[in-house]
Amino acid sequence: MKRMFGRLNAFLSENTVVVADVGDALFGAADLFIRERTEFISPAYYTSMGFAVPACIGVQLANPRLRPLVLVGDGGFQMTGMELATVARYGLNPVVVVLNNRGYGTERHMQDGPYNDLWPWNFSRIPEILGAGRGWVAETEGELDAALTEAARWTKSFCLIEARLAPLDRSPALERLAAVGGKTLTSYSTRNAWRLAGARSIVNAFPVALARVTRFVTWPLAGSFTITPGLLLQVGFTTK
C-alpha cells in the first residue's frame, strides 16, 4: 500500500482532484502530497462507503477543469460503482483506481472472519459492460505505473484501474488505527456485556456491548459515525 500511494503521488498534477472512498483508500491517502490547486474530497473516516464514484460526478461537473482521481476499495465500489454509467452518460473522464484486496480489508485488521470476504468482480471489464471507458488490471507495480501513464494520456473517457493487493496489505495509517481499534473490539466479550447488563439473555446484553464498543471505536476515528447492518453483524461476531 505504501509503495502504491507513492506511485499515485507521482500521478497527481495541479489539475487533479482526489476523491477517496472510506477504507484504506482514505487511510492510505494520508500519504498523498496535495499541491497547488489539487483538491481532496472524502467522507469522514469511517462513514458511508460508496461515496467516491458518485461524488466524482458532482466534483467534475462543478469544476470540469479538474480531472478526478477516484480511490475506492472493492467493497465501496461494489456498492455504487455502477454510477460509472452516469459518468459515461455525461462524458466525464475520472481515473478510478479500485483497490482490490478481496474484501473489507479495514475490518480484517480489527476482527477477521468470512463476513469480510466479497465475491470477486472483474472490475477492469466493466467498460465492456457499459460500452464506455477503458480498463486495466495491475498486478505488479510496473503494471500500475504503465496503467497510470496510459490513463494520464487517455482523456476521452473514464479509466478504471483494478489494483490487485494482498488481502492483509495495509497503509501505515491503517496499521496505526488497527493497533487501537482491534484491541478495543476484541476486548469485549458477550460474557462482559452479560455482566454489565445484568441481563438474562443475549437480547438484553447485545445493546450494552454495542454501545460500549461504538463508544470506544468512535473515539480513535474522530469523525461522524454511522452504525450499519455490516457493523452490527461484525460486532455480533465479535461478541460471540
Ligand SMILES: Cc1ncc(C[n+]2csc(CCOP(=O)(O)OP(=O)(O)O)c2C)c(N)n1
Ligand atoms: C455503508 C457502510 N457499511 C459499512 C461500513 C463499515 N466499514 C468501514 S471500512 C469497511 C470496509 C471497506 O472495504 P473496502 O471498500 O473494500 O475497502 P478496504 O477496507 O478493503 O480498503 C467497512 C465495511 C461503512 N463505513 N459504511
Ligand SMILES: [Mg+2]
Ligand atoms: Mg477491500
